[in-house]
Amino acid sequence: MNNKQTESLEFDKNHVWHPYTSMSKPLPSYLVSSADGVDITLASGEKLVDGMSSWWSVLHGYNHPELNKALVEQSQKFSHVMFGGLTHEPAIDLAQTLIEITPAGLNKVFLSDSGSVAVEVALKMSIQYWHSKQKPEKHKILTVRNGYHGDTFAAMSVCDPVNGMHQLFEPVLMKNLFAPAPKTSFDQLWDATDVEELAAMFAQHHQELAAFIIEPIVQGAGGMRMYHPEYLKACRALCTQYDVLMIADEIATGLGRTGKLFACEWADISPDIICLGKTLTGGYMTLAATLCTDEVAHTISNGEAGCFMHGPTFMGNPLACAVANASLAIIKRGHWQQQIATIEKQFKQQLQPLITHTRVNDVRILGGIGVVEANENVDMAVIQKRFVALGAWIRPFGKLIYIMPPFVINSEQLSVLINAINTVLDEDDCFQSQ
Numbered sequence: 348m349n350n351k352q353t354e355s356l357e358f359d360k361n362h363v364w365h366p367y368t369s370m371s372k373p374l375p376s377y378l379v380s381s382a383d384g385v386d387i388t389l390a391s392g393e394k395l396v397d398g399m400s401s402w403w404s405v406l407h408g409y410n411h412p413e414l415n416k417a418l419v420e421q422s423q424k425f426s427h428v429m430f431g432g433l434t435h436e437p438a439i440d441l442a443q444t445l446i447e448i449t450p451a452g453l454n455k456v457f458l459s460d461s462g463s464v465a466v467e468v469a470l471k472m473s474i475q476y477w478h479s480k481q482k483p484e485k486h487k488i489l490t491v492r493n494g495y496h497g498d499t500f501a502a503m504s505v506c507d508p509v510n511g512m513h514q515l516f517e518p519v520l521m522k523n524l525f526a527p528a529p530k531t532s533f534d535q536l537w538d539a540t541d542v543e544e545l546a547a548m549f550a551q552h553h554q555e556l557a558a559f560i561i562e563p564i565v566q567g568a569g570g571m572r573m574y575h576p577e578y579l580k581a582c583r584a585l586c587t588q589y590d591v592l593m594i595a596d597e598i599a600t601g602l603g604r605t606g607k608l609f610a611c612e613w614a615d616i617s618p619d620i621i622c623l624g625k626t627l628t629g630g631y632m633t634l635a636a637t638l639c640t641d642e643v644a645h646t647i648s649n650g651e652a653g654c655f656m657h658g659p660t661f662m663g664n665p666l667a668c669a670v671a672n673a674s675l676a677i678i679k680r681g682h683w684q685q686q687i688a689t690i691e692k693q694f695k696q697q698l699q700p701l702i703t704h705t706r707v708n709d710v711r712i713l714g715g716i717g718v719v720e721a722n723e724n725v726d727m728a729v730i731q732k733r734f735v736a737l738g739a740w741i742r743p744f745g746k747l748i749y750i751m752p753p754f755v756i757n758s759e760q761l762s763v764l765i766n767a768i769n770t771v772l773d774e775d776d777c778f779q780s781q
């Protein structure tokens with residue numbers, strides 16, 4: 348690294364917050380100089396195979412010619428205009444595509460800037476909906492434990508109350524309701540008793556419930572757990588039976604990651620509201636969307652406020668929409684299905700066998716998601732450095748070491764990631780002894 352780069356890193360350490368990090372005891376960050384395909388190149392010269400898709404958002408790889416082109420072309424027309432009173436084709440095209448590809452009935456599109464905001468919007472929609480129906484007492488949200496829905500206040504109020512460390516904010520959070528997390532895993536035999544407690548909570552609380560929110564099939568940042576499609580089906584049935592809106596948070600699962608375009612398709616259900624984010628621009632820029640049914644939209648619009656009470660400054664940013672359209676055009680060509688099937692097959696051949704390792708508690712695989720749950724927490728500083736030395740960009744949390752690579756990864760590159768996990772499992776200093 349040159350002097351400037353060394354100085355930059357030092358400044359970063361002293362002044363720049365990173366996600367969930369300490370400013371007193373910062374863990375090292377690695378300076379990136381470029382990224383291309385599935386490779387991230389560091390200023391130090393090391394080239395890493397990306398196993399994280401930049402928090403699950405990159406689909407077609409970095410520095411993609413079609414996405415670059417869409418971004419440059421739109422920037423030469425206009426990069427942004429306000430969305431109040433003005434509109435533009437990038438946003439209109441995106442809305443059309445989203446209505447076409449998402450589960451049936453989701454016909455109204457609200458664009459926003461990040462996943463957490465898409466969740467805020469969904470929760471506000473459901474509260475306004477019941478207000479318009481003259482049932483303001485229906486304002487609580489039901490969810491399941493082990494969920495993750497974002498870091499803003501309302502989103503935090505539906506995250507797992509224990510592992511999200513959100514009890515810190517407990518006095519100011521919305522008081523929502525938590526059912527046990529789904530127990531039957533994706534490929535186990537369905538056990539109908541799994542939904543009993545959830546059903547009991549619907550029965551007891553439906554008169555105060557505005558909505559039920561869940562991550563379909565895969566609980567992501569709350570534990571990387573894959574649960575049974577019958578559970579999701581039961582959720583839909585309970586929402587209908589008890590007149591509670593169903594919000595599907597597909598911010599992590601949407602656009603192919605689980606092997607279906609949307610994870611809701613595993614259970615063949617449509618929610619009343621869906622949240623999309625992370626993957627929407629193929630990992631290029633920040634953009635999110637909340638879609639709802641005509642009934643939800645018109646009920647809100649005919650209520651006391653006469654409109655939906657939300658409107659971000661950068662709503663429908665044209666650059667982000669243009670890139671999203673280019674990314675969705677690649678998705679529509681359909682190669683993602685083969686790409687995910689190929690990744691899943693290699694996970695089953697090479698990652699699944701790690702289950703026999705003494706340090707491993709569980710291995711879970713679904714589509715382009717491969718998870719190794721260790722018996723002990725990792726030592727982040729040590730394990731991160733080891734992964735970098737092994738040419739892999741993998742960022743575990745807690746006991747979970749997982750891979751969610753860009754769809755375009757090849758088998759050789761995926762082997763680099765899997766072999767790196769295999770290697771660190773034998774290294775005691777990568778784990779915190781109990």
Ligand SMILES: *Cc1c(COP(=O)(O)O)cnc(C)c1O
Binds near residue numbers: 464495498598625
């Ligand atoms: C990441 C994530 C969010 C939050 O999105 P941000 O863009 O980080 O605000 C919400 N829900 C799920 C399921 C996520 O994975």
